[in-house]
Amino acid sequence: xxxxxxxxxxxxxxxxxxxxxxxxxxxxxxxxxxxxxxxxxxxxxxxxxxxxxxxxxxxxxxxxxxxxxxxxxxxxxxxxxxxxxxxxxxxxxxxxxxxxxxxxxxxxxxxxxxxxxxxxxxxxxxxxxxxxxxxxxxxxxxxxxxxxxxxxxxxxxxxxxxxxxxxxxxxxxxxxxxxxxxxx
Numbered sequence: 588x589x590x591x592x593x594x595x596x597x598x599x600x601x602x603x604x605x606x607x608x609x610x611x612x613x614x615x616x617x618x619x620x621x622x623x624x625x626x627x628x629x630x631x632x633x634x635x636x637x638x639x640x641x642x643x644x645x646x647x648x649x650x651x652x653x654x655x656x657x658x659x660x661x662x663x664x665x666x667x668x669x670x671x672x673x674x675x676x677x678x679x680x681x682x683x684x685x686x687x688x689x690x691x692x693x694x695x696x697x698x699x700x701x702x703x704x705x706x707x708x709x710x711x712x713x714x715x716x717x718x719x720x721x722x723x724x725x726x727x728x729x730x731x732x733x734x735x736x737x738x739x740x741x742x743x744x745x746x747x748x749x750x751x752x753x754x755x756x757x758x759x760x761x762x763x764x765x766x767x768x769x770x771x
Contacts, residue, residue: 592686593638595619601640625727628679628686639686641707657687658697658709667710667730674733 595601595615605620613633618624619640629638659668668689675683690697690706694715700706701719708727709719720726734741755762 593636594641595638597622597640627727628675628681658690658692658700658706658711660692660694660697660709660711660715662691663689665710670730670733670737670739671710671728673737674728677737 593613593615595604601620608614611632613631613636615631615638616629618626619629619638624640627639627641629640631638659665661668672683675681687707690700692700694712697706697709697711698715698719701709701724702722709716711719716726731741750758
């Protein structure tokens with residue numbers, strides 16, 4: 588049997604639901620009622636029922652489609668996407684990819700789609716995320732937040748270098764200097 592996922596809207600409605608839900612045999616974790624909680628999914632007293640906390644106007648979408656559509660800059664092998672999936676597997680016991688529909692696109696396109704309400708969320712590069720934050724969009728979680736949770740230190744190089752072996756042989760001095768600069 589697959590789990591039933593109940594979408595609970597954020598805001599004043601959740602206060603009204605609190606009294607009712609606490610009396611049920613499938614009451615959610617108390618953290619769902621905490622406005623400061625950044626969690627999206629919550630367990631319940633019943634192992635076959637989970638909750639997700641969503642914006643009020645998105646609740647119907649989650650129910651209708653059973654998933655959210657999240658814009659991901661970089662593609663299916665983007666480091667941030669892989670790390671967030673590892674985080675949900677370790678912390679919550681499921682692969683986030685099973686519950687959302689990823690939409691892979693370039694960073695500016697992702698931001699535009701979020702602003703138009705065409706996506707429920709975005710996993711974007713920091714400079715594009717900052718632009719959304721300036722427009723009063725809210726950060727749920729960042730790669731820096733999840734790294735310690737999955738056993739990786741507080742920082743992770745987010746830049747990689749790729750070049751041919753021939754180029755590397757001909758440019759040893761430049762490589763050494765560049766690596767010294769980027770490691771600071």
